[in-house]
Amino acid sequence: MALTADRLFVRPGAQVTLTAGAPSGLPVTWTVPGSAAATGTRTRARFAKSGRYVVTAVATLPDGQTITALAQITVDGTPPSVVVRRRGRIALVTATDPGSGIATLVWRNGPGRVRAVTRRGVRLVPGVNRLAVTATDRSGNARTVRVRIVLPAPGVRR
Numbered sequence: 001m002a003l004t005a006d007r008l009f010v011r012p013g014a015q016v017t018l019t020a021g022a023p024s025g026l027p028v029t030w031t032v033p034g035s036a037a038a039t040g041t042r043t044r045a046r047f048a049k050s051g052r053y054v055v056t057a058v059a060t061l062p063d064g065q066t067i068t069a070l071a072q073i074t075v076d077g078t079p080p081s082v083v084v085r086r087r088g089r090i091a092l093v094t095a096t097d098p099g100s101g102i103a104t105l106v107w108r109n110g111p112g113r114v115r116a117v118t119r120r121g122v123r124l125v126p127g128v129n130r131l132a133v134t135a136t137d138r139s140g141n142a143r144t145v146r147v148r149i150v151l152p153a154p155g156v157r158r
Helices: none
Strands: 002-005 015-021 028-031 042-046 051-060 066-075 081-087 090-096 102-109 127-137 142-151
Touching: 002 051, 002 066, 015 028, 015 051, 015 066, 081 127, 081 142, 090 102, 090 127
Parallel strands: none
Antiparallel strands: 002 015, 015 042, 028 051, 051 066, 081 090, 102 127, 127 142
16 A cells, blocks of 8 residues: 655645555555544644654555555754855855755855855855855745855955
8 A cells, every 4th residue: 555645844734635545445544643543545634843753544454454554744844054154266055954854955146046056066256246045945944044255356365
């Protein structure tokens, strides 16, 4: 039996819809932490606090044997942390999120277009760089850090 969830990573209070792919007509019983037991091939759940929750679906065969499927839902209400530091002509960006992990990490220099941060960092241009770096985790929490870095023109000593 397959168990699917419309989302595996959510913010606190967000609804998750779970579906058990049980053979037609088999009764399915759900165990959802913090909720009353439910029956049927589909159920919905909400989790108020951050954490990892295991949802269980149990289908009962006509001979009394059971088939069990599990899904882990990660609830994360904390945005990622973002650190930007300069190394020469590069702005190094570090983003961490112990709750659900980083989904996207993008930057913009002034009114320029949004770009993905690469492992090499963000190349700075001579003059004033106004970086906006945004990290979004897999639960949808985002944090933007804005920094101003002045890079002297080549050959100019500071």
